[in-house]
Amino acid sequence: MKTMKRLHFKIAAIALLFILSSLIADAKDIQKTYTWKYNVSKDGSVSMENYDCNIIVHTWDKGETELKLTIDAETRTDEDAAVLDKFLQNLKFSNSQASVAFSDRFWVSRTTIMNRSTMKLAGGETVSLISMELSGELWIPAACRFSLNSKYSQVNMDDFAGSLILNLYNDDFYGKSLSTPVELNDKYSTIEFGDIKGLRADIYNTKFNAGNSGDVSFESKYSRVTMVSCGKLTANSYNDKFNIPKTGDISFTAKYTDLKTESSGNAELDMYNGTAVMTKIKDVKLTSKYCEYQIADAGICNILSSYNDKLTFSTLNSISIAESKYTVYTIEFLSKSVDEKDGYNDKFTVSGTGKDFGRLALNGKYISSSVRLPGNTNYRFKADVKYADFDIDESSFKPVVKIIEGSNVKYDAIKGTESEKMPVIEVNGYQISLKILEK
Amino acid sequence: MSRRLEEYLRKHRASLDVESPDDYAVWERVEERLSEKSKRRSLYPVRDRWIAVRNIAAVAIIMFCVGYITKDIINSVAVRKSVTLSSIDRNLGNREKEYRRMVNLRIQEVQQLQGNNNFLVAELFSELAELDSIYIQSLTDLKVLGPNDKVINTIFDTYEQKIRLLELIILETNKTKNHEDDEKIAL
Numbered sequence: 001m002k003t004m005k006r007l008h009f010k011i012a013a014i015a016l017l018f019i020l021s022s023l024i025a026d027a028k029d030i031q032k033t034y035t036w037k038y039n040v041s042k043d044g045s046v047s048m049e050n051y052d053c054n055i056i057v058h059t060w061d062k063g064e065t066e067l068k069l070t071i072d073a074e075t076r077t078d079e080d081a082a083v084l085d086k087f088l089q090n091l092k093f094s095n096s097q098a099s100v101a102f103s104d105r106f107w108v109s110r111t112t113i114m115n116r117s118t119m120k121l122a123g124g125e126t127v128s129l130i131s132m133e134l135s136g137e138l139w140i141p142a143a144c145r146f147s148l149n150s151k152y153s154q155v156n157m158d159d160f161a162g163s164l165i166l167n168l169y170n171d172d173f174y175g176k177s178l179s180t181p182v183e184l185n186d187k188y189s190t191i192e193f194g195d196i197k198g199l200r201a202d203i204y205n206t207k208f209n210a211g212n213s214g215d216v217s218f219e220s221k222y223s224r225v226t227m228v229s230c231g232k233l234t235a236n237s238y239n240d241k242f243n244i245p246k247t248g249d250i251s252f253t254a255k256y257t258d259l260k261t262e263s264s265g266n267a268e269l270d271m272y273n274g275t276a277v278m279t280k281i282k283d284v285k286l287t288s289k290y291c292e293y294q295i296a297d298a299g300i301c302n303i304l305s306s307y308n309d310k311l312t313f314s315t316l317n318s319i320s321i322a323e324s325k326y327t328v329y330t331i332e333f334l335s336k337s338v339d340e341k342d343g344y345n346d347k348f349t350v351s352g353t354g355k356d357f358g359r360l361a362l363n364g365k366y367i368s369s370s371v372r373l374p375g376n377t378n379y380r381f382k383a384d385v386k387y388a389d390f391d392i393d394e395s396s397f398k399p400v401v402k403i404i405e406g407s408n409v410k411y412d413a414i415k416g417t418e419s420e421k422m423p424v425i426e427v428n429g430y431q432i433s434l435k436i437l438e439k
Numbered sequence: 440m441s442r443r444l445e446e447y448l449r450k451h452r453a454s455l456d457v458e459s460p461d462d463y464a465v466w467e468r469v470e471e472r473l474s475e476k477s478k479r480r481s482l483y484p485v486r487d488r489w490i491a492v493r494n495i496a497a498v499a500i501i502m503f504c505v506g507y508i509t510k511d512i513i514n515s516v517a518v519r520k521s522v523t524l525s526s527i528d529r530n531l532g533n534r535e536k537e538y539r540r541m542v543n544l545r546i547q548e549v550q551q552l553q554g555n556n557n558f559l560v561a562e563l564f565s566e567l568a569e570l571d572s573i574y575i576q577s578l579t580d581l582k583v584l585g586p587n588d589k590v591i592n593t594i595f596d597t598y599e600q601k602i603r604l605l606e607l608i609i610l611e612t613n614k615t616k617n618h619e620d621d622e623k624i625a626l
Contacts, residue, residue, distance in 0.1 A: 052584055112585030114526075152580070152589050170589045187573070188593055205596065221566075222600065238566075255559075256607070272559070290614075 028081035030073045034088045036102065037066040038095040042141040043162070049103035050150040053134035057157040059142040066139040067093075067102045076116075076128035084119075084127045104134055159194075166191075181214065198231070215248070232265075324364075343367050343429075353377070353423075361426045362434075370435035371425065377438070378416025382426040385409050389433035524594065527586040538598035545605035552612045563608045570597045570604070 040046060042063045048055075053069075071088065075081040087106070094101045107119045117129040140146050140162075147165040148155065150173070157175040164178060168186040175191075181198030184191070190207045198214035206223040215231040221238040229246035237254040244260075250267040252259060254274050262279040269276065273290040283300040286293075289307040301311075301319040308326040313319075318336040319329070325344040333352045336359070340346065343364030350360065350371040360371055370391075373379065381397065383390070388409040397413035404410075416422075427434050448455070525532020574597040580590045 052587075110583045112583060115585055117585065152584065152587060170593060188589075188596070205600075255562075 028075045028078045030071055030075065030081050030085060032085065032088075033068055033070040034091070035066065035068050036091075036093055037064060038093070038100045039064050039097060040095070040100045040141065040144065041097055042143055043145070044097065044141070045099035045145040045147070046140045047099070047101045047147040048138060048149070049101075049105050050136075050148065050153050050155070051105040052152045053104045053136055054154040055104075055136040055138060055150075055156075057146075057148070057155065057160075058137065058139045059158045059160055060139050061142060062139075063141060064139075065100050065102075065141065065144075067104075067136060068138075069104055069134060069136045071132065071134055073132040074130040076130060080127045080129070083121070083125050087121050087123070087125065087127075102138065104136055177211075218242075338362070340364060340367075357423050358421070359424050359426070361424070362432065363428045364432070365430040367427070367429065367432045369427070369433065370437065372437040372439065373423075375438045376416075377423065378414075378419070379423040379425055380418070381411060381413045381415065381436075382424065383409060383411035383432075383434075384428045385430070385432045387431040388427075389431075391433075391435040393436070393438065524581075524591065527591075531591065534595070535598070538595065538602075542598060542601050542605065545602060545609070549605055549608050552609065557611060560608055560611050563604050563611065566604050567601060570601050573597050 040063060042061075044063075046065050048057075048067075069088075071084075073081075073084065075084060091106060093103065106121065108122055109120045111118050115130070117132060119127045119129060119132075121127060142160065143162040145163045145165075146160065147167075149167045150171050151169040152171065154172040155168075155174070157173070159176045159178075161179045163180050164182045166173065166182065166184045166186070168184070168189045168191070170188040171186075171190075173189055173191045175193045177194040178196040181200065182193075182196060184199060184201040184203065186201070186206045187204040188206065191209070193210040193213075195211040196213045199210070199216040199218075201208070201217065202219040203223045203225075204221045206220070208223060208225045208227075210227045212228050213230040216227070216233055218225065218233075218235040218237060218240075220235065220240045222240065224241045224243075226243045228244075230244055231248040232251070233242075233244060233247045233249070234251045235242065235254065237252070237257040239256040240254070240258075242257065242259045242261075245262040247261050247264045249265040250261070250269070252267065253270045255272040257271065257274040259269075259271075259274065259276045260278070261281070264278060264281045266282045267278075267284045269284065270287040271291045272288070275292045276295070278293075278295045278298075280297045281295060281299070283302070284295070284298055285302045285304065286306065287304045288309045289305075290309065292310045292312075294312050295301075295316075296314040298313055298315070299317045301313070301316060303319065303321040303324060305322065306324040306327045310328045310330075312330040313332065313334075315333045316331050316335065318334070319331070319338050321338075321340040321343065323342045324340060324346050326346070328347045329338075329349070331338070331348075331350045333354065334350050335354045335356050337357070338348065338350065338360045340348075340362045343362060345366040346364065346368075348362065348367070348369035348371070350369075353371070353373055357373070357377070360369075362369055381392065386408050390409075394413075396415050398415075399411070399413040401410060401412035414422075425434075425436065523532065524535045574594065577590050577593045577597065581587070581594070584590055
């Protein structure tokens with residue numbers, strides 16, 4: 001019995017010794033910079049696979065590329081440090097005169113539990129780490145084709161004149177000017193550029209900010225895009241916010257998206273449940289549902305289809321509506337005309353018209369409208385409405401035709417002196433209310 | 440006592456009735472027995488070797504199984520530890536729990552809604568599926584990087600986004616229903 005007890009005691013003591021020795025094993029620091037340098041033609045291809053490593057990308061005029069990788073790690077044992085050091089010293093990257101491919105993701109697998117990492121290196125050796133931080137500097141030819149795949153890193157990049165492809169995930173990317181268009185794929189990153197030549201982006205939950213740009217194209221979701229200016233803006237957007245003060249023409253398909261511009265060319269908007277705030281825009285073509293628009297100054301507005309929208313124009317040249325339901329149109333100043341072909345339960349308020357005002361024509365059902373004209377305006381009033389509700393000063397009219405048959409009203413009247421190009425106000429349909437106010 | 444034994448004792452009484460045992464005879468007999476035994480063992484050497492191999496293999500298999508099961512248990516515990524935020528920080532765990540509760544509440548609300556064939560709602564459901572894949576990716580990254588702020592933020596973002604999408608599904612379903620009703624009334 002005594003012998004057994006002794007045996008148990010010995011086993012327990014040995015186990016404890018093992019545990020203690022493993023816990024108090026000497027940790028080893030590595031702080032070292034490794035360098036790889038390869039020749040590559042100036043218009044060659046350089047790619048970088050970057051993972052959890054803050055990196056600065058420099059450009060130069062040389063026909064070579066160089067990566068300096070600094071590792072600051074604490075390993076569990078001296079042996080781990082030696083293995084890692086030897087591995088990085090012997091690490092080679094695929095290279096030729098035409099292309100070089102770097103990667104700082106040099107492990108096959110890595111697991112971090114309770115702040116302790118176990119890293120399996122290519123070749124099968126395993127290294128235990130208490131901590132590891134990587135940072136790097138990369139030099140590439142200024143006009144090469146550069147492709148960066150990066151994750152969980154901060155990337156700073158110099159001016160670049162070559163072609164650039166970025167695949168980012170959860171990065172902070174700060175780039176300067178680019179003299180060729182960039183191709184961008186990203187999720188969850190913050191991306192900033194100086195002036196860029198152009199952009200084709202597929203982004204998801206990205207904060208994108210740039211200076212002046214050429215034509216840009218976005219396939220975007222849950223993102224915020226701000227730019228100083230761009231050429232043509234093309235976007236297929238979902239739940240984004242775009243703020244670009246100055247744009248060229250716009251082709252915008254969006255759901256749950258907000259768009260803000262100050263000065264734009266022609267716009268073609270197909271929006272659902274979003275807002276557009278635009279200061280000045282040339283002509284606009286619109287297909288819309290559940291949206292709100294505030295446009296300060298617009299040329300010709302052509303509405304292909306509108307459903308439950310709210311459109312407010314400060315100044316509008318003319319508006320033509322093919323199909324509209326439950327939409328509220330507020331026009332503070334209308335230069336030329338309103339022409340609704342098929343309306344349903346719409347509301348129109350025109351608060352002012354100019355000397356070029358030519359036509360207000362509403363066709364449909366359940367339309368409510370009011371228009372304010374200068375007091376001295378001569379115009380023709382025509383109506384063919386069932387259940388009409390008109391608030392007009394008939395005393396100033398010279399009726400040409402006025403027929404009331406039950407609930408049907410037919411009107412053709414003239415205010416002032418008839419002329420060939422005199423403005424026409426015409427309403428046709430079912431249950432239409434119209435108020436004509438004169439200053 | 441049997442008759443045979445009685446007879447045997449009567450016949451050999453003289454030789455058996457001695458004061459001290461015949462040591463030589465005893466040892467001779469023991470030696471005979473031992474040599475018989477060793478002869479018997481060496482009769483089937485191949486079989487004996489196979490039995491030994493079988494026993495060793497059985498022990499090895501048992502040890503392998505025990506090792507495998509132990510490793511599996513340790514790994515599963517480790518994986519479970521690595522993929523939950525609560526293993527990093529209790530507050531993070533509580534926050535995740537609260538998000539899960541909110542998501543589940545909205546899922547229940549969505550389940551109570553009548554089926555909607557609206558393509559927008561279908562699109563919103565596909566967005567939810569994409570969020571699930573991002574969430575799984577983030578957990579994998581959490582396992583690689585440990586408690587990284589960016590990964591943790593992404594995980595919480597997927598929850599917030601999920602809540603927003605579920606609310607949109609409810610809104611869109613109700614919106615369609617309300618406008619269908621409005622139009623019926625108007626007609």
